[in-house]
Amino acid sequence: MRLNQNTLLLGKKVVLVPYTSEHVPRYHEWMKSEELQRLTASEPLTLEQEYAMQCSWREDADKCTFIVLDAEKWQAQPVPTEESCMAGDVNLFLTDVEDPTLGEIEVMIAEPSCRGQGFGTEAALLMMSYGGDVQTDNE
Incomplete structure (x- = not known):
């Protein structure tokens, strides 16, 4: 969803940032885990397929995706690299x-x-708040 492409949501424990191509390599590594594949009902993808999926999610009007960052790590770095957080x-x-x-x-x-x-609880609460705010703005 392009609506959130310039949005950063800051919580106490997590920071939510739009899912960009910068995040794909780390995301792809996570999704090699059989446990995560089972828990998310996902099939393994190639790195190329993962990049294509990220692009499709960005363009999809009914899907909004943020990457969850560890706020403590993100704020502790002079120049934070999102991938490391x-x-x-x-x-x-x-x-x-x-x-x-x-x-x-x-x-x-x-x-x-x-x-x-x-982290999951705060990410869900931030997303619910964001979704409500966006809906109110679009009315």
Whole structure:
């Protein structure tokens, strides 16, 4: 979704940034995990397919994807590289074209060291708030 292409959402534990091609190599490495494939009902993709998927998600009008960054790591770096701070992703899918207030949120905290710290909860809350704000702005 191009709507969020210049959006950064800052929480206490996580920072949400748009999913860009910069994130694809790390994301691709995560998705090689059989555990993550099973938990997300995903099939393994080639790196080239992963780049194509990132482009399609960016262009899709009913899908909004952010990469979840570890806020502490991100803020501690003088020049933060997002890839080194990546924890997972969060997606908002608009599920009813007739009622844009309905949607589905998916959260994946892929980085094992980031699990169990509330990153997923905060990412979901930030995404719900963002989705509500965007919907209000579009009315």
